[in-house]
Amino acid sequence: MLGAIGLDERQESTYRALVAIGAADVADLAHRLALPEPETERALRKLERHGLAAQSSSRTGRWVAAPPGVALGALLTQQRHELERAELAAALLAEEYRAEATEPAVHDLVEMVTGAAAVSHRFLQLQLGAGQEVCALVTGRPVAVTGGDNEAEAQATDRGVTYRVVIERDVLSEPAGIGELVAALGRDEQVRVAERLPTKLVIADRALAMVPLTGPSAEPAALVIHASGLLESLLSLFEAVWRESRPLRLDGRGAAAEGELPGPDGTDLEILSLLLAGMTDASVAKQLDLGLRTVQRRVKGLMELSGVTTRLQLGWHAYERGWVARELRK
Structure with missing residues (x-):
């Protein structure tokens, strides 16, 4: 889960173990992780470079975990900043490309x-x-x-x-x-x-x-x-x-x-009814305890089944097919 900030699986496991116990010697941590001590120490050095671990000043050879809220927060902020800069660079390049490609050869x-x-x-x-x-x-x-x-x-x-x-x-x-x-x-x-x-x-x-x-x-x-x-x-x-x-x-x-796609199931009909009642996709997902993408994919599937290209057309098709009760219409 921490690969986005540059940690591999072994380094993440080392950090998680260190957080769980607060502080540990290399030997104790290696035993806990079932890793050779040199590999454990290399992982700790990597964590140290990321500001996620530090050597104890009171005891030689002992390592202490940096508080996740502070250390990971700083790394994530840095990643967001770098991502924003990359997005800006991509937007500028795209604009430059469009300008050059107005009349492409x-x-x-x-x-x-x-x-x-x-x-x-x-x-x-x-x-x-x-x-x-x-x-x-x-x-x-x-x-x-x-x-x-x-x-x-x-x-x-x-x-x-x-x-x-x-x-x-x-x-x-x-x-x-x-x-x-x-x-x-x-x-x-x-x-x-x-x-x-x-x-x-x-x-x-x-x-x-x-x-x-x-x-x-x-x-x-x-x-x-x-x-x-x-x-x-x-x-x-x-x-x-x-x-x-x-x-x-x-x-x-x-x-x-x-063969032909089957008709809408009960969940499809609930989604349709709530959408036609004026609810947003997000509200429908929350109401039915579904993921937002699940709701959107099911709506796309219903549009494909109905042969329509807009949600307005889907609503009329649903009424004509009797998929939803007309009394729901305002």
Whole structure:
């Protein structure tokens, strides 16, 4: 938990143990941590540089923990300050980029990435940089990117990024593909299946796309396409494939099942009723003892199920389908 301030797992464990007992000799602390004394001392030296521990002035070889409220507070304040400076620098760079790219040259709209490592790294960047939505077409066995090695997808969904993914049916015949599919559905990703897909494709925030250039027999390469008419064409391709594909979902046994999405469950109906009564997402989450992102994801799921793009349309659809009582309307 303290990795954000530069401590590794061993150093954090050492600090926690020292806080628990207040002060200790290296030998006693090493015994408590089941570590060799040299490693324990190295961890203490690191803590000393961070201002989290100090050698006792009254007894040689004895170490004392710095009060967490003071020491960690100072480190966190420093981290926030550095993060604010980084955000400012990023904003200035983005503004400079926009100013220079008002009339981008054609060659600046398409970037070629060559080599398995470079393609994999760029793929992860797309997901880590997404703030709203990632759309993807997934075909066959991956050449440079494997879902099992990609934690960026889970990190993105934890941040509230929506995933819409269409997979080729052949993927369902692969054991690894099934495992990754169930994991994706468990993260509330929207997944559909198609018999055949025209290409692999990833689109982040409708602003950046990535498509492969070579097959399994050649060195992996891909094109990264920035906002342009070509990107709009790829978006249209994805939406067309999405409309023609069949939804996948988790059945009652936690396995992937094909077919239309089931109707709203009791929790969905409670969320809808409270939203239509005028409550905010945060208020609904508190009222139903749910996470805010859970509420937002369920609302997005209901919009997908209803085929609407706004919450106002969802409200009318809910009344027409009888999902909520009309008496709730003000």
